[in-house]
Amino acid sequence: MESERHPLMPQMRLDELLAELQMRLNAVLATRDRVHALLEAIVTVGGELSLEAVLRRITETATKLVDASYGALGVIGKENTLIQFIPVGLTEEEIARIEHWPRGLGLIGMLIKDARPLRCGRIAEHSESYGFPQGHPPMGSFLGVPIRVREEVFGNLYLTEKRGGGEFDEEDEAIVIALASAAGVAVDNARLYEESRRRETWLQASSDVSTSLLSGADQDQVVNLVATCAREMTDADLVEVLMPEPSRQSLIVEFAAGEGAEELFGAVFVVSETLAGHVFTEGEPMSDADMQSAPRPGSPLRRLGYGPVLMVPFGNVSSVRGVLVLAKRTGRLPFSDADQQMLQAFACQAAIALELADARRDAERLGLLEDRDRIARDLHDVVIQRLFATAMTLMSTIRLVERPEAAKRVQHAIDELDETIRQIRSSIFALQGSAQAAASLRGQIVALVEGAAGHLGFMPGLRMEGQIDTLVPEPVAEHLLAVLREALSNVVRHSRATRADVLVQAADAELVLMVTDNGVGLGETGRRSGLRNVEDRAACLGGTAGFAVSEQGGTRLCWQVPLVRPAL
Structure with a gap:
């Protein structure tokens, strides 16, 4: 009986060896598949040229390679702060419920300060754990790996909650480290590509601006062209051009393009109370990584959902013409030092x-x-x-x-x-x-008459006699222009005239305005409200006004006021 059982021992040992061999083969196959997946991921990440697309692709790929439920990439800025956070695995509803993105505390802050790979079985049990912001989904296992670009730490990959409830192992860490090395090269390539694209755009924009000016383009058109080119160079979502009003105490948005531009166009900002005003007075550029976290609740850019902002003076320090403002949507990379230097040089040029x-x-x-x-x-x-x-x-x-x-x-x-x-x-x-003739009284009279020609279909005759610019004081000039505007408006709307003449005469301490047409005349009720306004303006200056029939059968307005007010 014992001899019959003994031959079974080698058979059982063989089965164990075969099972172990099968397990090792499966492990080798799994490793092969992960290596292939890693190589494919490296090729895919390296094929992107847009920096923001590269960062999102890196995060998605790392999450998939180690079978993590959630992943994120944090970009590190100056003073070891997070300037961008790209999450993967969260729905829009989950993102909306989170009170705020991580601010560089806890394990994330530890990885920023000490740029070495970090694995943790339970985030909540780690001594450096800071907890999650309100609304953040619960997460257990953690794996963090730094991304270096030319020996400089660009950011960190954060992977959490390995599927199946397990923990990240050494193989997971090795795969992510390998991906991070390739990611550094991809990020560097994307940066170089964007830099070359910016320089190409800069050269083309400079050529376009110079060509426009030499061809006699209007200054407003050139300013708009500069703003459009600046937006394209920096890949900004919004651009504004703020120009000073005559007193230089306020800045007015004279050009805006992008989301929310219609709300910003024409807005007025006090120089002494705004960042743009500081840039205007100091002649130095200024940037903000995130307007949403800045203590400026009344800022229109913050209200419209913009984050990174760059403000550049339009001109050199001694003669600043205005301020060029560029903004990106919240969550996008802030403007780099290269962006600022290039844009400042372009604006000065x-x-x-x-x-x-x-x-x-x-x-x-x-x-x-x-x-x-x-x-x-x-x-x-x-x-x-x-x-x-x-x-x-x-x-x-x-x-x-x-x-x-x-x-x-x-x-x-x-x-x-x-x-x-x-x-x-x-x-x-x-x-x-x-x-400055256009701003003189004579120039304004000419402008009014020429403006009426477009509506009448013919050019009214104009005769000006005497020293109008010298003798007529400013208050009287304002009334004169208002009466002339009213008279020409009546000719346009009511007279159906084919000829009109304007006489302005300043002589013998009296100002006379006479507007004559060959139209249909006053009629019984025509132009009475206009006549009252004209009479009131003459009366307040101590003069007279009246309508009569002209020699051509139309209407003649005669408005006379003294140039020296009589003593009361």
């Missing part, structure tokens, strides 16, 4: 180009003014003198004309010559205007 364009425009304007002054002198010294001599000759001829109708015609010719001389003198005053 664009400002110099604008200065040169201004100088060129000033030179052209000076040449134009010199031509206008020469034309005015020729009109005064030659044309008017010849017309005046002709009129004097005709006046002396009247006595020699016997027939009354012939004398009447000669007198009419003399009157026409006098009228022509007055019109030429008015043109001379306009030609001899200063560089």
Whole structure:
């Protein structure tokens, strides 16, 4: 009986050896599969060129390789702080429930301070555990590995909650370390690619700005082009251009592009109370890694959900024209030092180009003014003198004309010559205007008349006599412009005229405005409210106003006010 059982012993030993061999083969196959998966992951990560895409791909790949439920990549900034946190494995609802992202405390902070791989069976039982923020899902096992880029710690990979309830082992750690090494190369390549792309964009943008200015483009168009190029260079989600108002006490958003731009356009910021104002006064750039964590609850950028911000002065320290503001959405990488240096150089270069364009425009304007002054002198010294001599000759001829109708015609010719001389003198005053003619009273009158031409379909006649810019005080000028605007508006809306004439005369301590058209006339109820406004403005200045029928059958407005208020 004993001899029958003894042959079974070698058979049992063989089965054990075969089972052990099978287990080792399975382990080898599993290791082979993980190595293949690691190699495939390295190739996949290295194929990305966008830095943000590379970081997310690294996190997803590491989570998959070690069968973790959750993963994250934390980018380390200056002073060993987390400037970006990329989570994987959390749903949008779970993310929304978390009070705040990790702030570099606990095990995460330990890994930042001591950049060495770290494994832990239970996070809560570790001596450095700081706990989770409110709303954070529970997590047990932990594996952290640093990512180095050229011997510099770029960030850390955090992997938690190994599926099946187990712990991360040495093989998991080795795989993630190998992936982190490849990730460092991929991050470096992505950085180099973005740097080359930025430089290419910078060169193209500089060329576009210079070309636009040399081709005579409007300054606002050039500023908008600079802002658009700056946004493209830095891959920002929002760009603003803030320019000072005349007193330089406030900044106005004159250009904005991106999400929420329509809300920001036209906004006014006090220089002494804002970051942009500080950049404007100091002439130095300023950046913020995350506006959401900054103590500025009233900031529009924070309200719109923007995080990283970069502000650059538009111009050099001695002559800052405005401020260029760029922002990215919360969670994105902050602007780098390279971004800041490149953008500052680009803004200064664009400002110099604008200065040169201004100088060129000033030179052209000076040449134009010199031509206008020469034309005015020729009109005064030659044309008017010849017309005046002709009129004097005709006046002396009247006595020699016997027939009354012939004398009447000669007198009419003399009157026409006098009228022509007055019109030429008015043109001379306009030609001899200063560089600020557009802001003078004469310039504003011309602008109103020319503006009405587009609505009337023809250019109204305009005659200005006397020293209008010198004699008319500013309060009277404001009333004059308002009355002229009302009169031209009435001609446009009601008269159906084909001709209109405007006379502005300042002489003998009295200002006269006369607007005449050949339209349909006043009618029984036409323009009464407008007439009341005109009469009220004349009355408050001690003058008179009234409508009458013109010689052409239309309407004539006569508005007269004294240039010196009578003593009360």
